[in-house]
Amino acid sequence: MIWPISVCYRSRSVERTNNLFVLDALHTPDEPVLLRLRCISNHSKLFHDTICHPKLVEIASELIGPSIRYINQDKVNMKPPQSESSVVTWHQDWAFFPHTNDSLVTVCIAIDDSTRENGCLQVVPGSHKGPLYSHFKDGAFVSAITDPAFDPSTAVHVEVTAGGASFHHVLTVHGSAPNLSRHSRRMLCFNYSSTDAWPLLGVAGHEFTSHGPVDWERYCSTAVKGKASVFPRMKALPVCIPIPLDSGFDIYQHAKPSVVNQPQ
Numbered sequence: 001m002i003w004p005i006s007v008c009y010r011s012r013s014v015e016r017t018n019n020l021f022v023l024d025a026l027h028t029p030d031e032p033v034l035l036r037l038r039c040i041s042n043h044s045k046l047f048h049d050t051i052c053h054p055k056l057v058e059i060a061s062e063l064i065g066p067s068i069r070y071i072n073q074d075k076v077n078m079k080p081p082q083s084e085s086s087v088v089t090w091h092q093d094w095a096f097f098p099h100t101n102d103s104l105v106t107v108c109i110a111i112d113d114s115t116r117e118n119g120c121l122q123v124v125p126g127s128h129k130g131p132l133y134s135h136f137k138d139g140a141f142v143s144a145i146t147d148p149a150f151d152p153s154t155a156v157h158v159e160v161t162a163g164g165a166s167f168h169h170v171l172t173v174h175g176s177a178p179n180l181s182r183h184s185r186r187m188l189c190f191n192y193s194s195t196d197a198w199p200l201l202g203v204a205g206h207e208f209t210s211h212g213p214v215d216w217e218r219y220c221s222t223a224v225k226g227k228a229s230v231f232p233r234m235k236a237l238p239v240c241i242p243i244p245l246d247s248g249f250d251i252y253q254h255a256k257p258s259v260v261n262q263p264q
């Protein structure tokens, strides 16, 4: 895969995390250190084509149904070598983007070999059956499970060689440990939903917001297979609305023991 060097290069002029770049605390203009590229498909045709790739779409379709769209939440997660700050705390994607039903799947594609040593994805098998754990602390959404009843002891490591992919359900509890190895760990994350799963927070647009108006054109522009639908399928499931966001909303910035156990 060709790396979007021109996109990354732009991070040199950025001093704070923004809608595109999540910066590591060590980031400087001379030595950029990025933790995440947000909504990269809006900035790079290569990534947009990847999200629409027929093979990926076909597998997603086998899992969630014949008509699917992607959610504008795609990203490249990057764990620099020997970086304590690259923990992704335990969470369920469903807490971030509730829909009218849970026919949603996340695909993670390894750009580098993803191993225990460099902080590969970890998932809790069976957690897709629920419950939805609380991601709130002191009345604010903190992007991490805070529920003291949550027990990560059955989590498994998902080691994937470069170019390989793993798929997990939107309710699956997952996270990842810091990269303590000497090699970087980069991974693409895409989210697909059935077109009859309507987002409760609106249809996010190309400008990347997690909440947006219900806009038919936006909705259709993210369809990758089958038919769009204006008849949401409803399923009785626990949901939460992820507001108010804790200031500095980002999954990495809560990687501190005061929030919850972290992936080891």
Ligand SMILES: O=C(O)CCC(=O)C(=O)O
Binding pocket: 075, 077, 088, 119, 120, 121, 122, 174, 175, 176, 187, 189, 251
């Ligand atoms: O990068 C990882 O290890 C996990 C990514 C993830 O779960 C997320 O970004 O929501």
